[in-house]
Amino acid sequence: MLDIRNKWALVTGASRGVGLQVACALASRGCNLVVHSRKKEHTAPEAQQLSKNVKVIQLEAELSDTEAVKEMAEKAEQLSGGIDILYNNAAIMTAYRTDIYSATHDEYLKSFLVNTIAPITICNIIIPQMIKRGFGRVVNVTSGIKDEPQLMPYAASKAALDKFVFDMANHLKGTGVLMNLMDPGWLRTDLGGPNAPNPVESVLPGALVPVLLEEQVCGKLFRAQDFR
Ligand SMILES: NC(=O)c1ccc[n+]([C@@H]2O[C@H](COP(=O)([O-])OP(=O)(O)OC[C@H]3O[C@@H](n4cnc5c(N)ncnc54)[C@H](OP(=O)(O)O)[C@@H]3O)[C@@H](O)[C@H]2O)c1
Numbered sequence: 001m002l003d004i005r006n007k008w009a010l011v012t013g014a015s016r017g018v019g020l021q022v023a024c025a026l027a028s029r030g031c032n033l034v035v036h037s038r039k040k041e042h043t044a045p046e047a048q049q050l051s052k053n054v055k056v057i058q059l060e061a062e063l064s065d066t067e068a069v070k071e072m073a074e075k076a077e078q079l080s081g082g083i084d085i086l087y088n089n090a091a092i093m094t095a096y097r098t099d100i101y102s103a104t105h106d107e108y109l110k111s112f113l114v115n116t117i118a119p120i121t122i123c124n125i126i127i128p129q130m131i132k133r134g135f136g137r138v139v140n141v142t143s144g145i146k147d148e149p150q151l152m153p154y155a156a157s158k159a160a161l162d163k164f165v166f167d168m169a170n171h172l173k174g175t176g177v178l179m180n181l182m183d184p185g186w187l188r189t190d191l192g193g194p195n196a197p198n199p200v201e202s203v204l205p206g207a208l209v210p211v212l213l214e215e216q217v218c219g220k221l222f223r224a225q226d227f228r
Pocket residue numbers: 012013014015016017018019036037038039042061062063064088089090091092114141142143144183184185186187188189190191192193196
């Protein structure tokens with residue numbers, strides 16, 4: 001497994017849920033962190049705790065604001081001296097629409113901005129720098145959601161992110177940069193809700209598998225629950 005001591009990871013949506021689990025797991029392996037959320041105070045307790053062992057930088061950005069996303073990704077690169085591991089985790093879920101024809105334009109727009117365009121924008125800023133340095137691990141968090149048209153803005157935004165990863169993979173061959181997808185499974189988080197069958201901690205160790213890859217695996221879907 002890859003040694004990530006003293007490397008730098010950017011984790012979006014690191015304040016709670018899956019992102020918090022991933023950030024803590026990376027830090028426990030000696031990886032320095034850029035932790036993102038909408039407001040720095042949301043990552044303050046974790047930053048205080050984790051900075052006892054690794055370097056931690058807090059950044060904030062509303063991911064539906066593409067200019068704020070660009071600024072955040074550029075700052076992450078500059079302040080860390082170069083991001084080695086990009087964990088695009090943050091996402092939003094839209095309202096459950098019993099009337100499957102009633103999802104609004106705004107629900108589609110915001111879902112695509114936060115769940116698709118923001119992670120792709122961050123990739124487009126950071127991956128070229130990773131390629132120049134000859135190393136990178138990129139994990140885009142997706143969902144196994146299927147046959148739930150009641151949540152179509154969310155489901156469609158994740159399907160578009162999957163397409164980005166699958167079709168970019170070939171272009172990363174031989175660069176040292178690996179980009180993959182991670183489906184955490186249905187978890188009891190703010191997004192997953194209280195009825196989910198799995199505790200949030202069950203995302204580990206699987207969520208780190210695509211980070212710790214040594215072999216050239218790119219464009220693959222990893223299901224965290226397969227590694228429990
Ligand atoms: N939970 C599940 O059952 C499940 C299943 C399949 C896939 N997933 C995927 O797993 C990932 C993490 O989900 P989760 O359950 O851990 O979610 P969560 O507990 O709701 O946490 C969401 C994180 O994203 C950040 N965030 C939310 N909206 C944002 C916005 N508009 N701009 C910037 N940051 C924003 C939040 O930051 P703040 O604290 O600042 O709000 C928070 O850190 C997502 O990609 C999700 O689609 C989850």
